[in-house]
Amino acid sequence: MATPLVVSEVAKSFTMHLRGGTLLPVIQDVNFSVKAGECAVLGGPSGAGKSSILKMLFGNYSVDSGQILVNHEGRVIDLATADPRTVIQVRRNTIGYVSQFLRVVPRVSALDIVAEPLTARGTSIEAARARAEELLSALNLPRELWLLPPATFSGGEQQRVNIARGFITDHPILLLDEPTASLDAKNREVVIGMIEEKKKAGVALLGIFHDEDVRERVADRIIDVSGFSARKAA
Amino acid sequence: MSDLATYNFAYLDEQTKRMIRRAILKAIAIPGYQVPFASREMPMPYGWGTGGVQVTAAVIGPEDTLKVIDQGADDTTNAVSIRAFFQKVANVAVTTKMREATVIQTRHRIPEETLTEGQVLVYQVPIPEPLRFLEPRETETRKMHALEEYGLMHVKLYEDIARNGHIATTYAYPVKVEGRYVMDPSPIPKFDNPKMHMSEALQLFGAGREKRIYAIPPHTKVVSLDFEDHPFEVQKFAKPCALCGAHGVYLDEVILDDKGGRMFVCSDTDFCEERREAGHVGELGVANKEAAE
Amino acid sequence: MSELPLLKVHELSKFYGGRIGCRNVSFDLWPGEVLAIVGESGSGKTTLLNCLSTRLTADVGSVEYHMRDGQYRNLATMPEAERRFLMRTDWGFVHQNPADGLRMTVSAGANVGERLMAVGERHYGRIRETAGDWLGRVEIGLDRMDDQPRAFSGGMRQRLQIARNLVTSPRLVFMDEPTGGLDVSVQARLLDLIRGLVQDLGLAVIVVTHDLAVARLLSHRMMVMKDGHVIEHGLTDRVLDDPREPYTQLLVSSILQV
Ligand SMILES: Nc1ncnc2c1ncn2[C@@H]1O[C@H](COP(=O)(O)OP(=O)(O)OP(=O)(O)O)[C@@H](O)[C@H]1O
Ligand SMILES: Nc1ncnc2c1ncn2[C@@H]1O[C@H](COP(=O)(O)OP(=O)(O)OP(=O)(O)O)[C@@H](O)[C@H]1O
Ligand SMILES: [Mg+2]
Ligand SMILES: [Mg+2]
Ligand SMILES: [Zn+2]
Numbered sequence A: 001m002a003t004p005l006v007v008s009e010v011a012k013s014f015t016m017h018l019r020g021g022t023l024l025p026v027i028q029d030v031n032f033s034v035k036a037g038e039c040a041v042l043g044g045p046s047g048a049g050k051s052s053i054l055k056m057l058f059g060n061y062s063v064d065s066g067q068i069l070v071n072h073e074g075r076v077i078d079l080a081t082a083d084p085r086t087v088i089q090v091r092r093n094t095i096g097y098v099s100q101f102l103r104v105v106p107r108v109s110a111l112d113i114v115a116e117p118l119t120a121r122g123t124s125i126e127a128a129r130a131r132a133e134e135l136l137s138a139l140n141l142p143r144e145l146w147l148l149p150p151a152t153f154s155g156g157e158q159q160r161v162n163i164a165r166g167f168i169t170d171h172p173i174l175l176l177d178e179p180t181a182s183l184d185a186k187n188r189e190v191v192i193g194m195i196e197e198k199k200k201a202g203v204a205l206l207g208i209f210h211d212e213d214v215r216e217r218v219a220d221r222i223i224d225v226s227g228f229s230a231r232k233a234a
Numbered sequence B: 001m002s003d004l005a006t007y008n009f010a011y012l013d014e015q016t017k018r019m020i021r022r023a024i025l026k027a028i029a030i031p032g033y034q035v036p037f038a039s040r041e042m043p044m045p046y047g048w049g050t051g052g053v054q055v056t057a058a059v060i061g062p063e064d065t066l067k068v069i070d071q072g073a074d075d076t077t078n079a080v081s082i083r084a085f086f087q088k089v090a091n092v093a094v095t096t097k098m099r100e101a102t103v104i105q106t107r108h109r110i111p112e113e114t115l116t117e118g119q120v121l122v123y124q125v126p127i128p129e130p131l132r133f134l135e136p137r138e139t140e141t142r143k144m145h146a147l148e149e150y151g152l153m154h155v156k157l158y159e160d161i162a163r164n165g166h167i168a169t170t171y172a173y174p175v176k177v178e179g180r181y182v183m184d185p186s187p188i189p190k191f192d193n194p195k196m197h198m199s200e201a202l203q204l205f206g207a208g209r210e211k212r213i214y215a216i217p218p219h220t221k222v223v224s225l226d227f228e229d230h231p232f233e234v235q236k237f238a239k240p241c242a243l244c245g246a247h248g249v250y251l252d253e254v255i256l257d258d259k260g261g262r263m264f265v266c267s268d269t270d271f272c273e274e275r276r277e278a279g280h281v282g283e284l285g286v287a288n289k290e291a292a293e
Numbered sequence C: 001m002s003e004l005p006l007l008k009v010h011e012l013s014k015f016y017g018g019r020i021g022c023r024n025v026s027f028d029l030w031p032g033e034v035l036a037i038v039g040e041s042g043s044g045k046t047t048l049l050n051c052l053s054t055r056l057t058a059d060v061g062s063v064e065y066h067m068r069d070g071q072y073r074n075l076a077t078m079p080e081a082e083r084r085f086l087m088r089t090d091w092g093f094v095h096q097n098p099a100d101g102l103r104m105t106v107s108a109g110a111n112v113g114e115r116l117m118a119v120g121e122r123h124y125g126r127i128r129e130t131a132g133d134w135l136g137r138v139e140i141g142l143d144r145m146d147d148q149p150r151a152f153s154g155g156m157r158q159r160l161q162i163a164r165n166l167v168t169s170p171r172l173v174f175m176d177e178p179t180g181g182l183d184v185s186v187q188a189r190l191l192d193l194i195r196g197l198v199q200d201l202g203l204a205v206i207v208v209t210h211d212l213a214v215a216r217l218l219s220h221r222m223m224v225m226k227d228g229h230v231i232e233h234g235l236t237d238r239v240l241d242d243p244r245e246p247y248t249q250l251l252v253s254s255i256l257q258v
Helices: A049-059 A084-093 A108-118 A125-138 A156-168 A185-200 A212-218 B013-029 B049-058 B077-090 B138-146 B153-164 B190-196 B269-277 B286-291 C045-052 C079-089 C106-116 C124-137 C154-166 C184-201 C212-218 C238-240 C246-253
Strands: A003-014 A022-034 A039-043 A067-071 A076-078 A095-096 A171-176 A205-209 A220-222 B067-071 B103-107 B118-126 B174-175 B181-183 B202-207 B214-217 B222-224 B252-257 B262-266 C008-016 C021-031 C032-038 C061-064 C073-074 C091-094 C171-178 C203-206 C221-226 C231-236
Touching: A003 A049, A022 A049, A022 A205, A039 A049, A039 A185, A039 A212, A049 A171, A049 A205, A067 B262, A084 A095, A084 C231, A095 A156, A108 A125, A108 A156, A125 A156, A125 A220, A156 A171, A156 A185, A205 C091, A212 B202, A212 C246, B013 B049, B013 B202, B013 B214, B049 B077, B049 B118, B049 B214, B067 B077, B077 B103, B077 C124, B153 C106, B190 B222, B214 C246, B262 B269, C008 C032, C008 C045, C021 C045, C021 C061, C021 C221, C021 C231, C032 C212, C045 C171, C045 C203, C079 C106, C091 C154, C106 C124, C106 C154, C124 C154, C154 C184, C184 C212, C203 C212, C212 C238, C221 C238, C221 C246, C231 C238, C231 C246
Parallel strands: A039 A205, A039 A220, A095 A171, A171 A205, B067 B103, B103 B118, B118 B202, C032 C203, C032 C221, C091 C171, C171 C203
Antiparallel strands: A003 A022, A003 A067, A067 A076, B174 B181, B174 B222, B202 B214, B252 B262, C008 C021, C008 C061, C061 C073, C221 C231
16 A cells, blocks of 8 residues: 655745745755554654644645655645645545644534534535534533534633544544643543544554653654754755 | 698608608517607607607508597597697597597507507507616616516516515506517506407507607517416406496496495497497496486 | 536736736636635725626636536627526626615515526416525525515625525626625624535635635635735635735734634
């Protein structure tokens, strides 16, 4: 089976036009790959560019140079150059992403936010909601919150909605940006269990975990992002 | 010498008449299409049917016999004045008898008796544009006619049903002419709409203030718009004419006294008189005559 | 998503005398895709939208539309009758001011039913039933069906305008500031409704807005306009989270959070 995700010679910088055009190099020469059933973890100090890498892999940040090769439905796609329409398809079927914070949509219930990635792929709303309920109850989100829009939820509650949404599909690649940061010990355990299941199912996981304890338990491998720093070279 | 006597035959000068005739010919060539024309000032106010008068003036000749009806009657002020006008400016024969007339100018009715070949029916039209009610922009209504976009006409009928439970439009009921143009038949009762269909007579419509002429040539299909589940229907009257006993004709209500007494009589006065002369009697016909004597 | 673009826009330009309306705009729009056009006042958003929807004639360039019969047709050379037919069947246009897109003096039901009648539906009962369904979908009570939009609030009018446009199951809907002029709570409800309908019906939408939150919520893809030019174009969250152009960075930074 082809490696689901190969990152090759990727560089990223930001030009701050509102600050007189300051060039802010972040990373360069990023090379790594993630295999199916493996959980690789991005390590390195704050500001090293861990989140930026995940965002590039999700098409959320542009890429200055290099390639991000993804096995998408049997074809290899370079996300660094893919058009928006392709990126959307890759997101729908191949790469899942649990961001650090939930982006709430007005008037949509927590249940439907979680179910949405499934309905977007053609699952019936009933089946999708049933699966969403399983995940939300596994994550101990109080049942009385399920039908409310999460705008007023606490940080930990929002994060659990976000995690459920990210885990509901069987995308072969899953990106996790600090999914356990605002969770209590009990729910951290649940998420660790969910990650283990994904690994068993052959999903390639790439994550950022500040919590050393969690990192120890899920990581098969640490990729040290400070090794890609563009600043020391610049 | 009176003022009018200084004018040309039928009041309008020959050049104006030729211009109007050209508009009429174009209107006949495109049934139901509104042809603009340079409407002239006439020695009467607009509400008096200056469009119809100009059309009549353009088509009438010395040999013609003119009948003028207003709401079915020959003797209203409006009908009497227009008749008198043409007697004066064209010196044509006039009549109240539908059979004798070659040109009939009308406001609000089509005679009960079927029009025949060779007759010309001239309608006085206040507002020629059937789409005006919902679309005030002239540029847009023109385009709608040109492109045959008539959905809006049904919106009007829809509103009627939504409000009244049935199509409550009783006058100026829109028709489609020869499967193409939607046309306002002027404020005749929808009762008269079927008479326009495949008529042997030439039907001309003149709108003075709005400067439009349109026509239905003889033997033209004229269909009243409707919905499948709310088909077009004409008014039905419970009783026959109280004077002449005629069935299936358009009746006017006449108040008899201030105690609520009333009767329904033919709106077409000439038709009613002819029937009575021929010996037909309605339920109040004789009694009334006696009362009058 | 199907395999061919719905709209192919090639180097479209429009000038108002010496002044640029929009200049050299090219893009493809795919079925089911929502494209937001953003930019400051006077940047040419409405001009572009009107050129695309044939409400204005472009001076240069072409817009090709993928007809239901599978053919691409150049909209500029299409006969007017056919174009107008397309506009009231396969397309919708939602105006910022609902009064521009509604008939204010006929009932809500007739406003929705008009397009059906325009395509030849002649059964009153069916028209009414369909209109009722659509009013329900835009959350207008059936008891308001025979009321004129004059008696509706701004938000209701806008929802009515949307129903009126969607009743013929169009494939492409143009919207010019659909939530402009409404207060914030009403905007949120309307946006949510539009979002749901767009998803359920698989509509392709081109929406003009100066509100980046609207673009974020509704669109897949975004074009940023300045002085009539498209200066940045890409996936909506990419443009908002990693803006490349100086002007886009200014635009994004000038609002609190989108
Ligand atoms: N959209 C952006 N625009 C400008 N600069 C950015 C943007 N996103 C990230 N950066 C900068 O890029 C650098 C890397 O940021 P990033 O968020 O990737 O770090 P990180 O490794 O995830 O840090 P942390 O551990 O604190 O989350 C930082 O200097 C940050 O300020
Ligand atoms: N009919 C016109 N005649 C002349 N100039 C026009 C005309 N319409 C628009 N313009 C000009 O073209 C430019 C683009 O206008 P447009 O209406 O497309 O802007 P917009 O981006 O929609 O702005 P807004 O957000 O204010 O609606 C402006 O400079 C405007 O003044
Ligand atoms: Mg980070
Ligand atoms: Mg505008
Ligand atoms: Zn009688």
